[in-house]
Amino acid sequence: MATETHDAGQAAADMAHGAAQGGVGMPQLDFSTFPNQVFWLAVTLVVIYLVLSRVALPRIGGILAERTGTITNDLAAAEDLKAKAVEAEEAYNQALADARSEAQRIAAEARAEIQADLDDAIAKADAEIAAKTAESEKAIAEIRAGALESIQTVAKDTTAEIVGALGFQADDAAVAGAIADRMKG
Amino acid sequence: MATEAHGAEHAAETGGLVFHPMDQFIVKPLFGGDTISWYTPTNVTLWMAISILVIVGLLVMGSSRRAIVPTRMQSMAEMTYGFIHKMLEDICGKEGLKFFPYVMTLFMFIVTANFLGLVPMSFTLTSHFAVTVVLALLVFLTVTIVGFVKNGASFLGLFWVSSAPLALRPILAVIELISYFVRPVSHSIRLAGNLMAGHAVMKVFAGFAALTIVSPVSILAITAMYGLELLVAFVQAYVFTILTCVYLKDALHPSH
Incomplete structure (x- = not known):
């Protein structure tokens, strides 16, 4: 403490305070300030406790729970x-x-339908073709028959004429038989 | 006192050096005068008020938006909450969570006061035994009262180590009893001692900075000490809180 009082830079108030400490070096052991510190500490702790338990902690807890949710x-x-x-x-x-x-x-389905239609059409066409063929064959047969008859008639006439020209009396029946024979040949 | 005497020697040698490593801890009235009664607003009051503001700013303002995606401040508030909540739950179990606001109050006050003490020219509340002894006694009384209220006389089983041989038990009981009552002492002196020593050492280095030759070394040393003190500020708050949790566990589950 002696050095402290000798120190030129030391403020007067501090010196007075140093003296008030009664030679105690550590301000921590200056018991005259204890009631003051304890009082303000109590006030502080109560304030912090109230703020934390009433406002801060429920709120933060709520936020964390909400986030987890x-x-x-x-x-x-x-x-x-x-x-x-x-x-x-x-x-x-x-x-x-x-x-x-x-x-x-x-x-x-479409394919089957088309196939059925196609089959129908083919069948119809076949039938038509067959009918036409039959008709044509009949016509051809008729024509052929007509032709044979005409040939026979012509042959008979021609034969009669030829026979007449040769000076013979043509026997109709014999001519007809001969022609029929030749026609078969 | 030792550091001061040491400093005084140096001052005598060099003629210019001034060491007052303990002056930073002096409790002064805020508005002049030199009497300090119990209600006088002092620098203690000022820094207590600042601590409250910081805590409110972090935990109340920080969480005021209640955002699902947190802002930086809200993240810090949530991390602090989660840190202490997890510590308490891990050590004391679910029933310890009743004491969460209480433990959180202690932790927030100590950690804020420790860090605010590192602001240059500030006053370190937790370097004072008056403060830490009150905190430690609060824990001690809480643990003792809760222990007896919850467990009745069986709380005394804490001192009767049933796993030890019968002959040893009375001796162990005496040791346990002493250790139980030493708890508040170690609890409070550990915190105040650490803070006070670190801050005093920084002041001593700062005193050396006036000497041109050693000032670079001293500034480096202050920087290093400051880093260390940041660590100490957190670790001491952590240690105080975790010990509080451990003591509370004794009160809730006294069997060994």
């Missing part, structure tokens, strides 16, 4: 959405497969 909810929602996405994909695939099989079915 939000995160849990978000995770659950994400899980939900993921499940929905999988579901939607399945539904999409299902729809795609359905559409494909439907398309195949329709195509097959």
Whole structure:
């Protein structure tokens, strides 16, 4: 303390205070300030305690709980959405497969219908062709028959004429028989 | 006193050096006068008020927006909350959480006072035994009262080490009893001693800075000490709080 009082830089108030400490070097052991410190410490602790227990801690606790809740909810929602996405994909695939099989079915039906129509048309055409053929054959046969008859008639006439020209009396029956014989040949 | 005498010697040698490493701890009235009665507003009052403001600023203002995505201040408030909450729950279990506001008050006050003490020209509240003894006695009384209220006479089982051989138990009981009553002493002196020593050492180095030859060394030393003191400021608050939790555990579950 002696050096302290000798020190030129020391303020007068401090010197007075140093003297008031009664030679105690450590201000921590200056018991005259204890009631003051204890009083203000008590006030401070009570204020801090009230502020913390009434305002700060419930609020921060609430925020933390809310955040945990939000995160849990978000995770659950994400899980939900993921499940929905999988579901939607399945539904999409299902729809795609359905559409494909439907398309195949329709195509097959159309093909069958067309085939049936085609068959019908072919059958009809065949029948028509057959009818036409038969008709034509009949006509040809008629024509052929007509031609034979005409040939026979012409042959008979010609033969009669030739025979007449040769000076013979043509026997109709014999001429007819001869011609029929020749025609067979 | 030893440091001061040491400083005085140096002052005598060099003629210019002034060492007052303990002056920073003097309690002075704020508005002049030199009598300090119990209600006088002093620098203690001032720094206590600043501590309250800092704590309110961090924990109340910081969380005022109640954001789901926190701002920086809110993050700090939440981390502090989570830090003490987890410590208390890990040590004392679920039933210890009743004491959460109490433990949080102690931790916030000590950690804020420690860090504010590192502001140049400030006053370190927690370097005073008057403050730390009150804090330690609060813990001691709480633990003792809670221990007896919750467990009745079986709280005394804390001193009766049932796992030891019968012959040793009375001796152990005496040791346990002494250690129980020494707790508030070690609890308070550890905190005040650490803070006071660190701050005094910095002041001594600062005194040396007036000497041109050693001033670079002294400034480096102050820087290093300051870093160390930042660590000490946090660690001492942490130690005080974790010991409070451990003592509370004794009160809640006295069996060894």
